[in-house]
Amino acid sequence: MKRWQRLGRLAPQFLAASAKRDWPLAALALVSLAPGVAALVAWMQIAWRVRGETLTAAQFGWVLPAALLDAITPAGVLLGSGLVTLLVGCLGLSNAYLASVERRLGGLALLLALGLSRWELMALLLLEAMGLALLGTAAGLALGFFLSIAVWLPARGYLMLEPGFTLYWQPFVIGAIAGLLATLLFVGITGISTALRSPMSALRSRTPRHWIRDWGHWRFSTLGVFFTAVLVASLGVLVLGLRAGLLLTALALVLAAALNAGSLLLTRFYWRLPTPDSSPLWALAVQGLARHRRQTAGMTLAMIAGTLGVGLAALSWMNRRAEATFPLWVAAMLWGACATLVLTSAALAALERRQELGLLAALGARRGRVRRLILLENGIVALAGGTLGAALALAAWALVGAEAGSSYWPLAIAIAVIDVLAALVTATVGAAPVLWLISRQPPGLSLRDRPWLAP
Secondary structure (H helix, E strand, O other): OHHHHHHHHHHHHHHHHHHHHOHHHHHHHHHHHHHHHHHHHHHHHHHHHHOOOOOOHHHHOOOOOHHHHHHHHHHHHHHHHHHHHHHHHHHHHHHHHHHHHHHOHHHHHHHHHOOOOHHHHHHHHHHHHHHHHHHHHHHHHHHHHHHHHHHHHHHHHHHOOOOOOOOOOHHHHHHHHHHHHHHHHHHHHHHHHHHOOOHHHHHOOOOOOOOOOOHHHHHHHHHHHHHHHHHHHHHHHHHHOHHHHHHHHHHHHHHHHHHHHHHHHHHHHHHOOOOOOOOHHHHHHHHHHHHOHHHHHHHHHHHHHHHHHHHHHHHHHOOOOOOOHHHHHHHHHHHHHHHHHHHHHHHHHHHHOHHHHHHHHHOOOOHHHHHHHHHHHHHHHHHHHHHHHHHHHHHHHHHHOOOOOHHHHHHHHHHHHHHHHHHHHHHHHHOHHHHHHHHHOOHHHHOOOOOOOOO
């Protein structure tokens, strides 16, 4: 009882201090978590309408094998599409929350040293994560109501459904459960696992380690794949039944593992890029990508997932051009979530390097040169990740697409090229807030040991 009473006294002060110090996390919950919940609610409204109906692969239109569509059902495809959008948004929020926890490790370790128990620290961090979850999920449910109405006509024409719009209550419950569970897994548990270190080890400076021995770099990727399986299995079995839910979970596991492997391999590829002495800006960009592996891998993952999803939707448009606006709605929501992840990763990478960038400016580097450095880094990631995602989408269309005839190849290649260009545009737009911060902050302030966004 005394423990609960002390926790009740500590929680309001801890949450108030967190809200004042890390208010951008609340804004990020609105722009990353809310669209994912909204997309899941809207797509589940369509899924609830087509439950029990038989839709062929040609009618469904996406680049998907007929046997796989029969196994997981069209409702499973719609559920998976919504979960992918939600998971990408959660990754952006998770990255920002982990950066916040890592900045506070010294203070959290001091609380432990002063007598705060690990259980109480876990409870405080969990309350903090649940506050973000409630904020983002509530906004997502409201946005999902309007999105469900907006996409009904495109979905009805695309899937050739009977007229008559019905708003089901079950998707809102599923969206609320998914938003809270995803935030608990990706934000709460990962934040707690980062914070629960011994006071002395948290207060000590850490020396860099080789990437093979750096378990922290692999831990978040491994936990991300595991949490994806837990979330998809929980909702898949609930909505689709045991067999289809487990098949959807297996497909999500394969996709999550492949995307993480692709992002980690591309991150390794960046380290191998040549750094000639004649191009110092290029050398600095490559070194910056290599030093901040987690943020680089997160941005690469966003680029691969975004170009893959948008590419599949755009390539499926060639089969049914007149009615193919609904997949583009799905792709647009996924692309928005990926853009948020790109923005978060770029901002966090720049915040981690604020002293380095400030030192460059203090030594005489012009602001324009620093801005070109950040744009070059984002461009490298966008070009590599976007090319891989577009190539995967093109390969899937060639292997599965019913209309992969020779006459369609020029248009398919043009779509892939536009997909990569869109990735470059997204990387540029994602760097805009960072460029704005650089332009308004004096070099001397960047050299101080505090983030730009701190009060």
